[in-house]
Amino acid sequence: MEKKSITSQLSQKEFESIFKNNMKISSYSMSIKTLFSDRMQKKIDYNPYYQRNYVWDRAKATFFIESILLGTDIPPLIFFNSGGKIEVIDGRQRFETMKKFKEGDLALNIKGLLELPQLKNNTFNKLDDDIQGIFEDVKIRIFEFEVINEPKLSEYLEDKIKKEIFRRYNSGITALNTSEIDNAVYDDDKITIEFKKILKENKGLTARITETFLGNKFKDKNIDFSKILQLLRKHFVLTSFPISHYARTNNRQNTLKLLYDVVQENKIVDSSLILDFFENVKLVLTLKDFFQKNELEGNKTLYECILWAICILKIEVVPQLKEFTEEEKKKLLNHYINNKETYNTDFYHYYKEIINRFTDTANIFKSIFSYDFKDYIRDENFNARVKSLKQSENQAKLKLDELSTLRVNKPDPSFIPVEELINDLQTKRYLVRPTYQRQERINEYKASAIIESIILGIYLPPIFIYKNKNGVKEIIDGQQRILSILGFLGKQYLNENNKLVFSKNNNYKLRGLKVIKEINGARYRDLDENEYQEKILDFKLQLIEIDSAINENFQPVDLFIRLNNKPYPIKENSFEMWNSFADKETIKLIREITQKYVSWFYIKSTDKKYFIDRMENAELITILSYINYNNKYRKDYKSVGYYNRKDKITGRIGDKKDVSSIIERLSVNALMKDNFIQCVNEIEIFINLLSKILGEKDLKEKLNSLFNVGKAKRSKIDFYLLYDLLQNIPIDKYKLVDLKDLDKDILLLSSILKNTEQNLINDDYKTNFLSVKEKLVSKYQTLVN
Structure with missing residues (x-):
C-alpha cells in the first residue's frame, strides 16, 4: 500500500512539472478547406474515447453553420499534438458539425436559420460555388498543446494530461438560461424598457412580484431582472395562448416569443396599456394579502392562474375592474382553501397539472363573473392562427452581395496583458456589463480554475469586444473571465451606472486547483510575487474587437447569443x-x-x-x-x-x-x-x-x-x-x-x-x-x- 502511495505522489509531481515546464501552447488559424483536407483528416482524431458523443440536433448544428457563413467568430478548437496524431480535446461538436456539413451529411434546418432562411434544407453541395468558397475560406482559430523537451510520455501520464486540458475547457461553461437569452433579445424592446422603468422606480413592487410569481426571496443588491421580465412578457401575451396548447412543453417558448413579437411589432402598445397590466398584477397582490390574513399562503402557481383570469376579465367583462368586493374575495378564498392541492408545486410543469389548475381557476371566476373561459382554455383553430402569424419563409436564392452585407468584418486577435486591461476597466473606455449581459454567475471553483490556467500559461478563450459608436468597448463575451480575474486581484471596475464596484467574489481564496495544489486556499496577496503574482499580471489575454465604424449593421446581442447559447453543455456529475x-x-x-x-x-x-x-x-x-x-x-x-x-x-x-x-x-x-x-x-x-x-x-x-x-x-x-x-x-x-x-x-x-x-x-x-x-x-x- 505504501509503495502505491509513493508512486501516485511521484506521478503527480511529474504531472505538475510537465504543465509548468514542458507544455508548449501554439495559437494559429486554419481554413475550413485545409482543416478538412484528406491529409489533415488522417492526422486528426475528433472522437478520442474521453470525448462525449455527438449530441447537437439539426437546429443547433444549423445555427452554428449560419454563424460561420455570417462571419461570426466562434470559440477556438483545442488540439493535443502527440507527434503523429492530433486529438480534438475541446470542440468536438463544432468540428463534427463542420465535417458533416462539408461532406453533405447535414441539411440546414429552418429552426436554426435566424438570418438566412433562404438556405432551408440546403446541404453544402447545393450552395452556390461562391458561398461554398466563403464557407471553406473561413479561418478557424486553433489552440494546440504539445509536450516538449521531455522523453516520450507514458500512456498513463499522456492520458492524464489530455483529460486535464479537456476538463479545464469544459468545466467552466455556464450556459445561458432562457431568461438570460430573452434579456439579451429584448434589450431594446419598447415594452421591456417600460417594464424595467416601472420596476426600477418601485422596488417594493419588484420585491413582491419576485416573491409572489417566482417564489424567490427578493434580494435588493444586484437585482437580476431577467427572470422577472421574462415572467411579465409571458403574462402580457398569455391570454392569446390557449392553455391546452400552452401546457404542451413542445415549442412553448417559441410560441410565446412569436405571440410577444406580434404584439411588439404590429400593435400600438402605449404606456397606458402597460400601466393597466401592472394594475392587474397589483390586484393579484391585493388578493394575496387578503388570503394571507385568512391563513391561505398560496404559491406562484395559484397567483399565476389568478393573474391570467384577471387579464381575461379586463378584456371580456369588466375593463374598469379596480378591486374585488368583500363577497368576491371570500368566495375566492373559500374555493382555493378547498382546492389548494390543485396548485401544489411538486409537478407544476406537467401537462395535466397545468390544465387542472387553470381550469379550476376558470371555473371559480366563471361562477362569480358569469363568463365562460372555455375559448381561453381550448381553441381548435390556434395552430392555424399561429401558422398564419409566422412570416412567410423567403424562398429566394441567397445572393452573394446580400450575404456580404450581413457578414462581420473583424480583425485578427490582439494580445493585452492582464495588468493593462484591469487598469482600463476602471476608466470610461470599457463597459463590462452592457444591458444585454447576464448577472455575474461564476462560482469560486470555476474562477479559481481560470486563475490556475493563467499561472500555467494556458490560453483562455478570446474576449469579444464591440466598440460602439461612442467609442466605448462593450464586453460581449468574457465577462465571467474578466470578473474572475478582477475578483482575485481585488480590483474594481466601472459599472453601467458609472460607479467603481467590486466583483461579487472579491478577494476570494483559490479552491479546487488540480495542478498547482500547493496554493489552494491562498488569496492573491498570499502568493509569491515573482512566482505567481507577476505571471498573472503579465498573462496575455486575447481580444477580438469588432468596430461599429466598419460594421454598420452588426448587432452585439446576436454575437452574445451565438457565443453563449449552448443548449448541450456537459452536465456535472454525469x-x-x-x-x-x-x-x-x-x-x-x-x-x-x-x-x-x-x-x-x-x-x-x-x-x-x-x-x-x-x-x-x-x-x-x-x-x-x-x-x-x-x-x-x-x-x-x-x-x-x-x-x-x-x-x-x-x-x-x-x-x-x-x-x-x-x-x-x-x-x-x-x-x-x-x-x-x-x-x-x-x-x-x-x-x-x-x-x-x-x-x-x-x-x-x-x-x-x-x-x-x-x-x-x-x-x-x-x-x-x-x-x-x-x-x-x-x-x-x-x-x-x-x-x-x-x-x-x-x-x-x-x-x-x-x-x-x-x-x-x-x-x-x-x-x-x-x-x-x-x-x-x-x-x-x-x-x-
Missing part, C-alpha cells in the same frame, strides 16, 4: 463528465458493457429516430457499479435515498457528487480501481443473470413488462430495486428465481412507490415501504443460502 476524466481502463470497460447489452438493458432506448446519446445508458451501468461498490466496501453508506413527494415516494442516488468523487480517485488509487473494476464486472454478471431469468428471448419486451412500463419511459429506480433483489444470486442459480414471483414483487414495490392506492404520504408510509423492500431482499437472499 457520465459525460466522468468519461472525460476517469481512469481509461474503467471507462472503456463500462462503455463496452453498455454497448454489448444496450439493445435491451437501457434507461434510454437507442431505437428512437432522433436519438441523441447523452451517455445515460453508460451512466446506468456506472451507478449500478457504484451501488455494488458501496455495498461491499462502504457498508454504512446508503447509495439510494427515498423521499416523500406530493402523492408518492421517489428514489434516487443520494449524492451524485459522491459518485464523481469515487470515480476521480480511481486514477490515483490502484487498489480502489481494482475493486471498482471488479464491481463493474459483477454488474455484467447481474445483467446476464437477468437475461437468463427473463428467458434470453425478447428481452426488451420482457424487461418492459417486468417494470410494467409498456412503451413509457423506464425509471432508474426500477433498476435499483431489481438489483437490490437479485444482487447476491449466483448466475448458475438463476433457476431458483421464479419470473412470475419476481414480477409480482417488483409490481408490489412499484405500486407502493407510486402510491396506486392513494394513501396519505408521510414518514410512516415511507417506513412501511422500506420494511417491505427489506423483507423482499431477504427473501431472495435466502434462495441461495
Whole structure:
C-alpha cells in the first residue's frame, strides 16, 4: 500500500512539472478547406474515447453553420499534438458539425436559420460555388498543446494530461438560461424598457412580484431582472395562448416569443396599456394579502392562474375592474382553501397539472363573473392562427452581395496583458456589463480554475469586444473571465451606472486547483510575487474587437447569443463528465458493457429516430457499479435515498457528487480501481443473470413488462430495486428465481412507490415501504443460502 502511495505522489509531481515546464501552447488559424483536407483528416482524431458523443440536433448544428457563413467568430478548437496524431480535446461538436456539413451529411434546418432562411434544407453541395468558397475560406482559430523537451510520455501520464486540458475547457461553461437569452433579445424592446422603468422606480413592487410569481426571496443588491421580465412578457401575451396548447412543453417558448413579437411589432402598445397590466398584477397582490390574513399562503402557481383570469376579465367583462368586493374575495378564498392541492408545486410543469389548475381557476371566476373561459382554455383553430402569424419563409436564392452585407468584418486577435486591461476597466473606455449581459454567475471553483490556467500559461478563450459608436468597448463575451480575474486581484471596475464596484467574489481564496495544489486556499496577496503574482499580471489575454465604424449593421446581442447559447453543455456529475476524466481502463470497460447489452438493458432506448446519446445508458451501468461498490466496501453508506413527494415516494442516488468523487480517485488509487473494476464486472454478471431469468428471448419486451412500463419511459429506480433483489444470486442459480414471483414483487414495490392506492404520504408510509423492500431482499437472499 505504501509503495502505491509513493508512486501516485511521484506521478503527480511529474504531472505538475510537465504543465509548468514542458507544455508548449501554439495559437494559429486554419481554413475550413485545409482543416478538412484528406491529409489533415488522417492526422486528426475528433472522437478520442474521453470525448462525449455527438449530441447537437439539426437546429443547433444549423445555427452554428449560419454563424460561420455570417462571419461570426466562434470559440477556438483545442488540439493535443502527440507527434503523429492530433486529438480534438475541446470542440468536438463544432468540428463534427463542420465535417458533416462539408461532406453533405447535414441539411440546414429552418429552426436554426435566424438570418438566412433562404438556405432551408440546403446541404453544402447545393450552395452556390461562391458561398461554398466563403464557407471553406473561413479561418478557424486553433489552440494546440504539445509536450516538449521531455522523453516520450507514458500512456498513463499522456492520458492524464489530455483529460486535464479537456476538463479545464469544459468545466467552466455556464450556459445561458432562457431568461438570460430573452434579456439579451429584448434589450431594446419598447415594452421591456417600460417594464424595467416601472420596476426600477418601485422596488417594493419588484420585491413582491419576485416573491409572489417566482417564489424567490427578493434580494435588493444586484437585482437580476431577467427572470422577472421574462415572467411579465409571458403574462402580457398569455391570454392569446390557449392553455391546452400552452401546457404542451413542445415549442412553448417559441410560441410565446412569436405571440410577444406580434404584439411588439404590429400593435400600438402605449404606456397606458402597460400601466393597466401592472394594475392587474397589483390586484393579484391585493388578493394575496387578503388570503394571507385568512391563513391561505398560496404559491406562484395559484397567483399565476389568478393573474391570467384577471387579464381575461379586463378584456371580456369588466375593463374598469379596480378591486374585488368583500363577497368576491371570500368566495375566492373559500374555493382555493378547498382546492389548494390543485396548485401544489411538486409537478407544476406537467401537462395535466397545468390544465387542472387553470381550469379550476376558470371555473371559480366563471361562477362569480358569469363568463365562460372555455375559448381561453381550448381553441381548435390556434395552430392555424399561429401558422398564419409566422412570416412567410423567403424562398429566394441567397445572393452573394446580400450575404456580404450581413457578414462581420473583424480583425485578427490582439494580445493585452492582464495588468493593462484591469487598469482600463476602471476608466470610461470599457463597459463590462452592457444591458444585454447576464448577472455575474461564476462560482469560486470555476474562477479559481481560470486563475490556475493563467499561472500555467494556458490560453483562455478570446474576449469579444464591440466598440460602439461612442467609442466605448462593450464586453460581449468574457465577462465571467474578466470578473474572475478582477475578483482575485481585488480590483474594481466601472459599472453601467458609472460607479467603481467590486466583483461579487472579491478577494476570494483559490479552491479546487488540480495542478498547482500547493496554493489552494491562498488569496492573491498570499502568493509569491515573482512566482505567481507577476505571471498573472503579465498573462496575455486575447481580444477580438469588432468596430461599429466598419460594421454598420452588426448587432452585439446576436454575437452574445451565438457565443453563449449552448443548449448541450456537459452536465456535472454525469457520465459525460466522468468519461472525460476517469481512469481509461474503467471507462472503456463500462462503455463496452453498455454497448454489448444496450439493445435491451437501457434507461434510454437507442431505437428512437432522433436519438441523441447523452451517455445515460453508460451512466446506468456506472451507478449500478457504484451501488455494488458501496455495498461491499462502504457498508454504512446508503447509495439510494427515498423521499416523500406530493402523492408518492421517489428514489434516487443520494449524492451524485459522491459518485464523481469515487470515480476521480480511481486514477490515483490502484487498489480502489481494482475493486471498482471488479464491481463493474459483477454488474455484467447481474445483467446476464437477468437475461437468463427473463428467458434470453425478447428481452426488451420482457424487461418492459417486468417494470410494467409498456412503451413509457423506464425509471432508474426500477433498476435499483431489481438489483437490490437479485444482487447476491449466483448466475448458475438463476433457476431458483421464479419470473412470475419476481414480477409480482417488483409490481408490489412499484405500486407502493407510486402510491396506486392513494394513501396519505408521510414518514410512516415511507417506513412501511422500506420494511417491505427489506423483507423482499431477504427473501431472495435466502434462495441461495
